Amino acid sequence: MPTYPGAVPSLRLRLAATSACLGLLAVAAAGPVSATVSEGSAAARAADPRTTRGLFVDPYMPGSQAAAQDKTFKPIGSRAQPLWITDYYAIDDVRDAVRRYTERANEADKTPLLTIYSIVGRDCGLYSAGGQPDAASYRSWIDQVALGAKDQHAIAILEPDAVPFIGNPACGFDTDERLSLLTYAAKKLSKAGTWVYLDAGHSGWQTPEHMAPLLKRAGIAWARGFSTNVGNFRPTDDERSYAKALVKQLAKVGVSGAKYVIDTGRNGGGKPVDGDVCNPRWARIGKAPKQVLRGSFDGTLWVKNPGESDGESDDGTCHGGPPSGQWWPAGAKRLMGTD
Template identity: 50%
Template sequence: MPHLRSRLVALLAVAGLAPVLALGPAPAGAGAADGAPAVAERDPRRTQRLFVDPLMPAAQQGPAYAAIAKRAQALWLSNEYYPRDQVADVVRAYTSRAEQAGKTPMLVVYAIPDRDCGLHSSGGLPGGDAYKDWVAQVAAGIRGSKPLVVVEPDAIGFYGHDECANGRQRLKLLRTAVRRLDSAGAWVYLDAAHSGWTPYADRARLLKKAGVGLGRGISTNVSNFRRLPREKAYAETLLRELRSEGVTGLRYVVDTSRNGAHRPVDGDVTNPTWARLGRAPRLRFDGRFDATLWVKHPGESDGWFNDGGAAGQWCDLLADRLLGRSDPGPGC
């Protein structure tokens, strides 16, 4: 399951960083001779690399964790860390740093009401109106930049579970978020859980109702450990089913931050001792497969299991395990 990000990152993301508004594209035909046809602007996400933010948790831990810190990771946005009156400025500051570096930023929207359905990362905004307003502020911060945005990890996977109280509203709120963020210029990937979260016979139908066709596509395996070939097969299955539902042209990304182990252990998924770093984050554009991403921050705890601390807390021990070190450092 996904978990809240480190409070340190929340503070560093805004400390001393005045927002800089990105300039929009030049008017059609700007710079061309009169009467010459306009040349369409090429989307920079197709040529730029992903943004490696020096304010991510691993970068604060020194050279011992450079193997993690040098990889691009997503900025998680939750209402607990970034309330309505701050989140737009936080997003502008982050996307401006990416623009100055000539790289593509990644964000995660993670604030839906009844988030995580009472588990380790429970919380979210108190109701639908508050969520729509908060997402509108995220969209305002995005406008003028061209980020990748993963929308609400696990929200679709949990749909229909007895412990989740807002099923029908959840799909409407997801649809609102996808539409708003896409209109602001983001490539929006609505989270589709992972291949081991079964049954998923009706998941394509739920994704359609939640507005997946209004965005770029789906994300899978966020904060989980399923191997890349299995996740690609799962994503391709969902996209085929969505085509049969009349939703075409979608693509997908897979979280590979912790799926490098050859033999995942079912049932042991909270700070598992066997997990390893997966394939490096990279935009790939291989058919419908857009990217391997590090959505989860390697080294951050999933909760109070297997020597972890509170969800989102950095632990040397957990990072060392992911790196395959035989002499792991202290726990959280």
């Protein structure tokens, strides 16, 4: 259970090998054979406040509240991070929760950040299992999220891990249904004025050749682009190489103009240790969130909130962390290198 509204449950402790999903799925068209990711007119882009103003630092985030009490935590608490919109918020509540948060950001003249994380069969039934109970519930829930975000000039990361997990026989979800739900969400949120980034895993998981046709089927033509490294520790240079290759592969399958963002919240510790992915001791915060908006690179974000635990374990695997999603001062200090 999240420790505050919207706190992120720990993302799945990701598979270290790129063989996590077995085999390429056949490409099926989702929309036109050739498509360009949604950006709107040149005039609309020029007038879009997201191109000129900073990202929202929410004073209600645990890291921000910790920094207000102890300046030791300022390197984390002073950085923009998203509000995670999960099944913590019921269908009847999620619209108002999104609207309150996005309006607060806009009142501060900043861009609101969201992570949408409630797909049916979330996290392959693992550490962050949950999500909506069925497809109809998910569509209704997304409708309310979109209404809350309408015209609020938000940025949203859509369903971390949902596409990279496709093809994993252990997951058990219906692939066609999942792709349909992601397309529905990307379309609804984009039409509400949100910049949507579908999650594309990371450089140590799937290949660009594998991901491009899946992202097309998941409705990336409706989105602004894709995100990489969410909740993971891969170096930024590796992620940029992966993202650039994925942009090229998307063009090859008929989707041009895709942008990308990289989660750098915990990738400042150098090359990750394979298999050590639950509150690893060697992890450090990475480059600060920054919009770049140059070429296909939209910038860096801290999507997985640094300082919140990945989870707990009895065998030491999670290095003493509390339950997933809980603010963990000792872990935050470790990430900052001040423990």
